[in-house]
Amino acid sequence: MKVTKLLHTRLRVSDMEQTIRFYRDVLGLEVLERKVSPRGSHLAFLKVPNSEELIELCSFPASGPVRVQEDLVHLAFEVENLDDTIRSLQSKQVAITDGPTQTSSGSRFLFIDAPDGYEVELIERPPGTVLV
Numbered sequence: 001m002k003v004t005k006l007l008h009t010r011l012r013v014s015d016m017e018q019t020i021r022f023y024r025d026v027l028g029l030e031v032l033e034r035k036v037s038p039r040g041s042h043l044a045f046l047k048v049p050n051s052e053e054l055i056e057l058c059s060f061p062a063s064g065p066v067r068v069q070e071d072l073v074h075l076a077f078e079v080e081n082l083d084d085t086i087r088s089l090q091s092k093q094v095a096i097t098d099g100p101t102q103t104s105s106g107s108r109f110l111f112i113d114a115p116d117g118y119e120v121e122l123i124e125r126p127p128g129t130v131l132v
Contacts, residue, residue, distance in 0.1 A: 005052065005053075006053050007052075007053065007054065008045065008053060008054040008055065008056045009053070009054075009055055009056065009075075010056040010057075010058050011055065011056070011057055011058070011073070011116075011118060012058045012059070012060070012066050012116075013057050013058065013059050013066055013115060013116050014059070014065040014066045014115070014116050015059070015115060015116075016042050016044060016057060016059040018115050019057055019059075019114065019115045019116070020044055020046075020057065022114050022115055023046050023055070023057075023114070024046075025092070026089070026092055026094055026112075027077065027120070028049065029046040029047060029048055029049075029055065030046065030047045030049075031044055031045070031046055031047075032045045032046065032047050032054065033045045039060075040060065040062070041058050041059065041060045042058070042059040042060070042061075043056060043057065043058055043059075044056070044057040045057075048077070055075070065116075066116040066117075067116075067117075068116050068117035068118055070117075071119075073118055073119070074111070074118065074119035074120065074121055075114075075118065075119075075120050075121070076109075076120075076121040076122075076123055077120065077121070077122055077123070078122075078123050078124070078125060079122050079123065079124055080124070081124060082100055082108045082109070082110065082122065082123075082124035085110075085122055085124070086100065086110070089112060094112050095112065095113070096110050096111070096112055097111045097112060097113050097119070098110060098111040099111055105125075105126070105129055106125075106126040106129065107123055107124065107125045107126065107129060108123070108124045109121055109122060109123040109124070110122055
């Protein structure tokens with residue numbers, strides 16, 4: 001067997017509306033679809049700009065609130081300009097939890113927290129850089 005591509009990543013969330021507002025209003029992701037699964041989970045599929053992969057948000061209130069273990073999961077997004085990103089985050093009163101930090105390759109990154117404690121890494125990479 002050989003997989004051909006990553007389609008989506010699911011994150012379980014406590015408050016679907018709060019989480020959608022964060023990813024839409026802070027990071028600029030687009031909600032493509034919302035539905036309820038046969039098991040009763042509320043689902044939302046978010047499109048990441050310039051990427052084929054989706055983020056699937058899943059809320060299942062009957063199972064209680066989500067508790068994300070520290071340093072277990074984070075999503076990393078590339079940004080064009082980290083200084084502009086910092087100004088945008090500040091204007092939206094989003095706290096930077098770590099960074100900005102510069103790597104030996106010249107990339108710069110910072111972390112913010114999404115609802116439920118998921119970490120989000122925002123990375124500015126020099127042209128031609130493949131990894132951080």
